[in-house]
Amino acid sequence: MISPVSKKSKRALVSPALERECINTVRVLAADMVQAANSGHPGAPMGCAPLAHVLWTMAMDYSPANPDWMGRDRFVLSNGHACALQYVMLYLTGYTGVGMEDLKSFRQVGSKTPGHPENFVTDGVEVCTGPLGQGISNAVGMAMGERHLAATFNRPGFDIFDNYTYVICGDGCLQEGVSSEASSLAGHLGLGRLIVLYDDNKITIDGSTDLSFTEDVCKRYESYGWHVQVVDSVAETTDALAAAVEAARAEKSRPSFIKVTTVIGHGSVNEGSEKTHGAPLGAVDVAAVKTKFGMDPEKSFQVSADVLQTYRAAGIEGDALASDWKDTMQRYREAYPDLAKDYDRRLQFGMPETDLAELLPTFKEGDKDMATRKFSQACLKSVAPSMPELVGGSADLSGSNLTFLGLSRDFQKDSYDGRYIRFGVREHAMAALCNGMFAYGLLRPFCATFLVFSGYAMGSIRCSALSKFGVIYIMTHDSIGLGEDGPTHQPVETLETLRSIPNTLVLRPCDANEVSAAYMLALRRPYTPSVISLTRQTVTFQRTTAATALQGGYTLISATSPVLILVGTGSEVGLCSEAAKILTQEGIATSVVSMLSMEVFMEQTPEHWRKTFPAGVPVLSVEASSVNGWHKYSHAQVGMTRFGASGPGNDLFKKFGFTTENVAEKGRKLVKFYKKAGSVPDLLNRPDF
Numbered sequence: 001m002i003s004p005v006s007k008k009s010k011r012a013l014v015s016p017a018l019e020r021e022c023i024n025t026v027r028v029l030a031a032d033m034v035q036a037a038n039s040g041h042p043g044a045p046m047g048c049a050p051l052a053h054v055l056w057t058m059a060m061d062y063s064p065a066n067p068d069w070m071g072r073d074r075f076v077l078s079n080g081h082a083c084a085l086q087y088v089m090l091y092l093t094g095y096t097g098v099g100m101e102d103l104k105s106f107r108q109v110g111s112k113t114p115g116h117p118e119n120f121v122t123d124g125v126e127v128c129t130g131p132l133g134q135g136i137s138n139a140v141g142m143a144m145g146e147r148h149l150a151a152t153f154n155r156p157g158f159d160i161f162d163n164y165t166y167v168i169c170g171d172g173c174l175q176e177g178v179s180s181e182a183s184s185l186a187g188h189l190g191l192g193r194l195i196v197l198y199d200d201n202k203i204t205i206d207g208s209t210d211l212s213f214t215e216d217v218c219k220r221y222e223s224y225g226w227h228v229q230v231v232d233s234v235a236e237t238t239d240a241l242a243a244a245v246e247a248a249r250a251e252k253s254r255p256s257f258i259k260v261t262t263v264i265g266h267g268s269v270n271e272g273s274e275k276t277h278g279a280p281l282g283a284v285d286v287a288a289v290k291t292k293f294g295m296d297p298e299k300s301f302q303v304s305a306d307v308l309q310t311y312r313a314a315g316i317e318g319d320a321l322a323s324d325w326k327d328t329m330q331r332y333r334e335a336y337p338d339l340a341k342d343y344d345r346r347l348q349f350g351m352p353e354t355d356l357a358e359l360l361p362t363f364k365e366g367d368k369d370m371a372t373r374k375f376s377q378a379c380l381k382s383v384a385p386s387m388p389e390l391v392g393g394s395a396d397l398s399g400s401n402l403t404f405l406g407l408s409r410d411f412q413k414d415s416y417d418g419r420y421i422r423f424g425v426r427e428h429a430m431a432a433l434c435n436g437m438f439a440y441g442l443l444r445p446f447c448a449t450f451l452v453f454s455g456y457a458m459g460s461i462r463c464s465a466l467s468k469f470g471v472i473y474i475m476t477h478d479s480i481g482l483g484e485d486g487p488t489h490q491p492v493e494t495l496e497t498l499r500s501i502p503n504t505l506v507l508r509p510c511d512a513n514e515v516s517a518a519y520m521l522a523l524r525r526p527y528t529p530s531v532i533s534l535t536r537q538t539v540t541f542q543r544t545t546a547a548t549a550l551q552g553g554y555t556l557i558s559a560t561s562p563v564l565i566l567v568g569t570g571s572e573v574g575l576c577s578e579a580a581k582i583l584t585q586e587g588i589a590t591s592v593v594s595m596l597s598m599e600v601f602m603e604q605t606p607e608h609w610r611k612t613f614p615a616g617v618p619v620l621s622v623e624a625s626s627v628n629g630w631h632k633y634s635h636a637q638v639g640m641t642r643f644g645a646s647g648p649g650n651d652l653f654k655k656f657g658f659t660t661e662n663v664a665e666k667g668r669k670l671v672k673f674y675k676k677a678g679s680v681p682d683l684l685n686r687p688d689f
Contacts (some may be wrong), residue, residue: 014057018306019238022057023049024293025307026092027267030084031289032300033106033113035280040107040115043276044170045085047201047262050234050241051168055197056089057314059245060166063322064094064315067123070347070441071163071325072318074126074142078135078169078179079199080116081278085168087113090124092303092311093318097123100301119439119467127439128467131459133176136196137429139167140182141436143194143255144411144421145443148391151417153339158332160343164249167196171209174198174217178459181429183255187225190413192252195245201264207274221257231260253413267292342388346442349470349526352386356520357546359383363512365541372570373476373534375515377402380446383519384408384419391437392446392472393421395430400536401448401476427453431460431471438469444523450482451475451533452491454498464529465503471529472522478508478533479624480656481571486646496626498531499598507597508533508623509549510573511542514596517549521600533570537649540574544594552600555612557592559584564667565613567593567634568622572658576622579663588671591617598629606684615682618674620667624658633683636670638663 014022030045056062060073077086084106090098098112105111112122116130126142129135143165150161173179186194198217202209218228229244241260248256265276267289281289287297295302333340344350352359361378384390384405391411394401408419423430427449434445454461454475464471480490498506505528507518515534522530548554556573557580564583566576573594580590593612595601601609613619613633621627621634630637638657645652653659674680 014310016237018310019053021304022307022310023053024267024295025303026052026085026088028290028293028295029088029103029301029303031281031286033084033087033103035283035286036104036300037107038280040084040280041081041278042084042281043203043264043268044079044082044199044201045088046266046268046276047264048082048085048168048199049266050238051197051199051260051262052085052089054238054241054245055166056093056311058242059249061163061318061321062093062124062315063318064090064096064124065319066322067095067097069322069325071160071322073163074139074165074440076126076129076135076139076142076165076167077117078129078139078167078173079132080129080135082168082170083113083115083117086117086125087122089311090122092308093315094312095124095315104301127435128463131463132170132172133179134432134460134463136167136169136173136179137182137432137460138436138439139165139194139196140186140191140429141433142440143186143191144189144433145437145440146193147191147416148411149440149442152388153343155332155336155339158328158335160329160332164193164195167194168199169196170199170201171204171213175213178428178432181426182432183221183226184224185424185426185429185433186255188413189411190225190253191255194255195248196255196257198257198259199262200259201262203264203272203274203277205274205277218257218259225254227251227254227256229256229258231258233261235263235266343442346389351524354386356383356523359386360516360519360546361512362516362546363541365543367512367541369538369540370512371535371538372509372511372515373402373536375512376474376532376534377404379516379519381406383523387444387523388419389442389444390446391419391421391443392434392448393423394448395423395427395453396425397449400450401474403446403448403474423447427456428460431457431464431473434471435460435464435467435469438471439467444470444472444526446472446474448474448476450489451478451494452489454494454531458497461498461504461529461531462501465501468503468527469529470522470526473529473531474534475531476534477536478570479535480640480644480652481535481537481624481649483536483649483652484646487643490644491625492640492643493626495533495623496628499629503528505530505597505599506533507531508569509596510568510570510594511539511544513544513546514549514594517546517596520546520550521597535571537571539571542573542577542594549594549596550600551604551608552597552602553593553595553612555591556594559589559591562589562591562614562617564588564590564671565593565617565619566590566622566663566667567595567619569595570623572622572624575658575660575663578660579667582660582664583667588668590667595633609684613684615685616680618670618680619683620663620670622658622663624653624656635674635681635683636666638666
């Protein structure tokens with residue numbers, strides 16, 4: 001078992017005077033960074049410097065030489081606008097990926113110190129923060145990941161997973177609803193290794209928090225079931241804060257919330273004011289701050305040898321911890337080779353020994369027709385036994401989303417080994433928690449709700465894509481076909497919105513085999529989030545194969561010398577197939593294209609594009625969703641241009657023109673239009689700059 005470092009011994013090495021110099025150096029470096037960039041947020045870093053000092057020198061286990069060490073404590077700066085603080089601490093403690101020149105190039109193009117933390121840019125940054133509330137919510141997911149992996153991998157004498165997750169957050173984070181959702185669930189789950197330091201500086205961009213935020217935050221967190229402490233000041237000493245952090249570390253059954261009163265822009269002539277929040281202090285004020293703290297007002301980016309030695313010593317101590325952990329892991333490998341093998345596979349996002357094509361179900365004509373959400377359930381149950389990293393659940397819609405794994409109990413505070421998560425009615429937090437679990441490592445989280453409610457989660461889904469987190473979003477009831485619940489529950493613009501997010505796969509399968517293909521595509525892409533869009537209503541078998549569907553878009557029905565192509569997704573592919581039969585019988589040779597994923601289709605070769613959409617053939621797209629986005633492929637569209645309505649799904653499809661007769665009629669008119677026009681625009685003939 002790995003023993004924790006004695007925090008008292010580390011604290012005894014630093015005199016009060018040196019500690020004050022360390023903290024003031026952090027403040028001044030942050031102010032210099034913002035001043036040099038002529039952009040940024042100096043106030044929060046200057047106020048939070050004592051919090052960072054305590055965490056990096058007395059509390060956290062981290063390794064600058066091994067930033068991805070799995071045994072490290074996780075740190076999340078939820079108020080990401082204060083990122084100058086985090087970059088300063090990474091430099092001071094010795095992370096090789098952040099040097100002094102990086103501090104000087106803060107917020108510049110190509111810099112390792114971007115304007116908000118980005119996990120794929122800077123060593124030591126766990127998640128992308130900046131959208132307030134995301135970071136603290138991600139941290140809850142990280143704490144969940146730690147507890148689950150500890151229950152899965154730890155054995156007597158081998159606490160491979162036993163880290164803490166630390167957060168610094170501000171007033172804005174706690175005003176965002178996503179943090180309330182996440183914090184509520186954290187309390188329910190009893191995540192005792194989660195410690196949040198609340199920077200209570202009583203300032204937002206508009207001014208005092210008295211303008212809009214006067215609730216008793218501590219009572220709120222007490223009601224969530226958190227362990228709550230208050231530190232009234234860190235202006236003169238960090239003793240009370242250090243003691244509070246130690247008490248939080250000792251509390252194993254509840255997450256901890258420490259409200260710390262700070263002064264935004266501490267040391268500035270405008271300290272305590274919103275004027276220090278989001279703009280440089282100005283050269284005169286920065287010089288005055290340096291003079292006040294006993295530093296040379298004429299020098300920028302100055303760090304004394306004693307300060308640098310103090311922080312570098314803390315980093316070196318962490319490197320030693322990482323080395324000890326590595327030795328322990330080697331002994332673990334010898335004692336538990338099967339567990340170690342699974343650990344290594346997960347760490348590299350490796351696939352199971354049995355190929356996914358063999359694990360996932362294959363369907364044939366004559367099998368029972370069902371809704372694609374039911375085929376999704378079959379896929380989950382097929383792969384879950386071979387992929388124990390697959391963990392997740394639903395936002396209180398398990399019976400509708402059909403996301404039960406069928407082999408695991410719930411993840412609860414008395415069963416952290418469970419793989420099924422009851423997120424509750426918390427769509428936004430659900431997605432943010434999955435981001436945190438993915439960021440923690442060794443997990444492929446999934447979550448589910450109705451497609452329309454992905455709108456509640458969109459901020460977190462966007463962060464999945466930006467952060468390169470391969471979260472799997474299972475979104476059911478994906479069109480007006482959900483029926484009687486009406487337009488409040490019927491997605492119209494949603495697919496278009498999701499398709500517009502970079503690094504996101506949107507997969508809308510038309511039948512059972514395409515559902516299997518969707519899961520193959522999602523599971524094989526660990527750095528891209530996937531949205532699997534599924535029907536409530538039954539779909540018919542379309543003679544697809546998963547192997548062919550992996551192309552994203554392909555010709556499902558190939559007519560000889562076609563004069564019309566119908567392209568659809570999901571439940572509308574069957575509609576296209578029926579319409580094509582009628583048109584072909586009339587002498588209008590019609591092919592059908594199934595577009596499982598526009599993103600995957602565009603990854604194919606230009607030759608495949610041209611084979612699928614040959615020049616000179618008009619294309620009609622059919623999708624029970626917004627028509628926007630289809631103009632890239634189709635000359636005309638059958639889609640939704642207004643909100644839906646309440647009523648049985650079949651009746652709604654008739655009302656809005658999703659019938660065989662209407663699609664066939666629109667196809668006839670399209671062919672007639674271009675026959676009269678004399679030529680068909682080649683939509684694929686576009687410049688590729």
